Amino acid sequence: MSRLVAPGELGVVNIGTLRTEAGAIIPDARIAYRRWGKLHGLDSGRTNIILVEHSLTSGPDVDEWWPGLIGPGLALDTNKYCVVCTNSIGGCHGSTGPSSPHPEGGYWGSRFPGISIRDQVTAEIAFLDALGIEGVHAVIGGSMGGARALEWAAMYPERLSAAAIIAVSARASAWQIGIQAAQIDAIEGDPHWHGGNYYGTGQQPREGLATARRIAHLTYRGELELDERFGVEAQEGENPLGPVRDPQQRFAIESYLDYQARKLTSRFDAGSYVTLTDALNRHNIGRGRGGLNRALATIQVPCFVVGVDTDILYPYHQQEHLSRNLGNVLGMARISSPVGHDAFLAEFRQMNRIIRRFITLASAATLPEPGSHFS
Incomplete structure (x- = not known):
């Protein structure tokens, strides 16, 4: 079992060989991450981890792209929760991607395989397994991170208590x-x-x-x-x-x-x-699961859905579709802003209220006692 890096520091975990959804192999794969707060509940398997999923060009430095939302007493309260943010497989902030050295020499470059949102989640599960962590309290993410949160709820319902799905759709649209x-x-x-x-x-x-x-x-x-x-x-x-x-x-x-x-x-x-x-173009929660609505209906993880009223990229009707068809909806929130899709990164007051509301609802599930922690 590995120890977590010190709060705020960048750590890298070797997850071994990753087999993609399409059958490609990524040997000696690595996932980079940062964490804040102390980890409780490792022995019971029900931890206090809130896993934050980044958008396309963000990385594990969630304290920088969501400033004022993570820390003691803040929406992502590090007095209560261990906040973890990984860099997606295929990224360039420490995880294995096209710019990484290839095991056979040189760089991955064109040899790096196509990956899906499901592959990103599979890599993240392997990351937690390598750390000896069975489950997380909640997963939260926007845009590409929202797609990952949705796939988390579909793929590994036994390993999380709730998911917040922000500014994303059930599948990529033709547009x-x-x-x-x-x-x-x-x-x-x-x-x-x-x-x-x-x-x-x-x-x-x-x-x-x-x-x-x-x-x-x-x-x-x-x-x-x-x-x-x-x-x-x-x-x-x-x-x-x-x-x-x-x-x-x-x-x-x-x-x-x-x-x-x-x-x-x-x-x-x-x-x-x-x-x-x-990977975003490949996003489709219904692929291999009987179609969109059937796949959404089978998701019993409590999900909180968030959309932006002026979003051009992922229009609000797509979040309404999620809320109507998910099998277990905690609630829904609309960010009202002229900013568009990026409002979930820019409207900090609204996001503060939304995240607090989500965590309050998600915390209906029992959290581990803070008596013993894994630092």
């Missing part, structure tokens, strides 16, 4: 697959992509990743918010209304998207972006 496929195409069309084998070449498909981010960011934010912030204004000191089109003369919204693109390319790997976006 979602299309817009995300366009992002993948932008990266794979970059001359520095090299078929996914750019690692070690000194080149990176930054322009392709930047274009993908511009496309994606328009689906993450709300139309009303962007128009209110930028309208048709020119970027300061530039003139996009000149006699010829000049890429150096931009509207303010173009400058904003360029800024978001630069931020992502400085911190995220293009290979992981392709891998994880493809």
